[in-house]
Amino acid sequence: MKVRVLVSLKPGILDPQGKAVEQGLHGFGFQVEQVRIGRLIELELPAADRAEAQVRAQAMCDKLLVNPVMEKASIEVL
Amino acid sequence: MRVAIPTFPGSNCDHDALHACGEVMGWDARSVWHRSEALPDGTELVIIPGGFSYGDYLRCGAIAALSPIMADIRRFADQGGLVVGICNGFQILCEAQMLPGALLPNESLRFIHKDVHLRLERAGLAFTGAMAAGQILRIPIAHAEGNYTLDQAGLEALEARGGVVFRYCSAQGDIHADFTPNGAANGIAGIINERGNVLGMMPHPERAVEEVTGGTDGLWLFRSIEGMLSKV
Numbered sequence: 544m545k546v547r548v549l550v551s552l553k554p555g556i557l558d559p560q561g562k563a564v565e566q567g568l569h570g571f572g573f574q575v576e577q578v579r580i581g582r583l584i585e586l587e588l589p590a591a592d593r594a595e596a597q598v599r600a601q602a603m604c605d606k607l608l609v610n611p612v613m614e615k616a617s618i619e620v621l
Numbered sequence: 622m623r624v625a626i627p628t629f630p631g632s633n634c635d636h637d638a639l640h641a642c643g644e645v646m647g648w649d650a651r652s653v654w655h656r657s658e659a660l661p662d663g664t665e666l667v668i669i670p671g672g673f674s675y676g677d678y679l680r681c682g683a684i685a686a687l688s689p690i691m692a693d694i695r696r697f698a699d700q701g702g703l704v705v706g707i708c709n710g711f712q713i714l715c716e717a718q719m720l721p722g723a724l725l726p727n728e729s730l731r732f733i734h735k736d737v738h739l740r741l742e743r744a745g746l747a748f749t750g751a752m753a754a755g756q757i758l759r760i761p762i763a764h765a766e767g768n769y770t771l772d773q774a775g776l777e778a779l780e781a782r783g784g785v786v787f788r789y790c791s792a793q794g795d796i797h798a799d800f801t802p803n804g805a806a807n808g809i810a811g812i813i814n815e816r817g818n819v820l821g822m823m824p825h826p827e828r829a830v831e832e833v834t835g836g837t838d839g840l841w842l843f844r845s846i847e848g849m850l851s852k853v
Binding site for chain 2: 556557559560563607608610612613
């Protein structure tokens with residue numbers, strides 16, 4: 544089963560990379576109020592159903608994929 | 622004095638640490654491969670060295686924190702053993718949740734390598750016993766992710782328990798954001814766990830142990846540890 548994990552920085556965590564991209568966009572004349580950059584992780588994992596896939600992906604987030612000090616994740620079973 | 626220095630794929634300060642401990646301090650310095658499941662018998666100190674373990678994939682230190690040797694280093698620390706994580710080693714200790722917080726990319730997004738000044742905030746620790754309170758050290762940094770962060774409540778708790786060991790400062794010891802090279806919260810350069818036996822720091826004391834390479838202020842750390850362990 545395919546699962547997408549979207550890892551993003553928690554609100555309030557400084558994102559210098561997003562800031563740099565924001566300034567780049569301003570440089571091109573685009574209007575944008577904020578840019579935050581995260582990470583997309585695509586998993587292919589064995590699971591009997593969507594609920595099991597969700598549970599397994601959550602366990603992976605808790606163990607390795609996400610650092611709760613600075614990041615949060617949303618899990619999407621495809 | 623037996624010190625174990627783990628090497629992960631991508632470590633690059635392991636030999637600096639071996640040199641500082643072995644050649645300069647005259648200790649019995651042992652290199653340990655990351656897949657080893659146990660530290661050498663009689664290990665008294667572990668130094669987790671700097672570098673780019675696992676290419677900094679996912680997050681700095683995240684993969685190394687799960688390696689077999691880290692399980693034994695955690696056991697060693699749980700029994701009161703002394704552990705120092707330098708630079709990537711600090712990142713690994715945070716990822717292993719042996720120290721609070723995380724190291725974000727530098728505010729400038731640049732890799733920064735230069736000498737910085739540090740003010741000692743906690744004298745009397747196993748790692749700082751030979752130093753005086755407020756002592757200023759000049760030690761190099763070399764990192765792209767040294768921007769220490771922790772949620773507000775955690776930061777207040779860390780400060781309240783005296784968990785901050787080193788803070789970036791001016792040559793005179795003034796603390797100000799201008800002297801913090803990477804944007805770290807409260808100018809934090811190094812912290813210690815509650816028990817006082819696990820230290821993490823971004824600057825590289827092992828690179829400041831001989832005049833020929835620009836200074837010897839890093840020796841204060843090694844001499845403190847030696848002084849502490851010789852009393853046991």
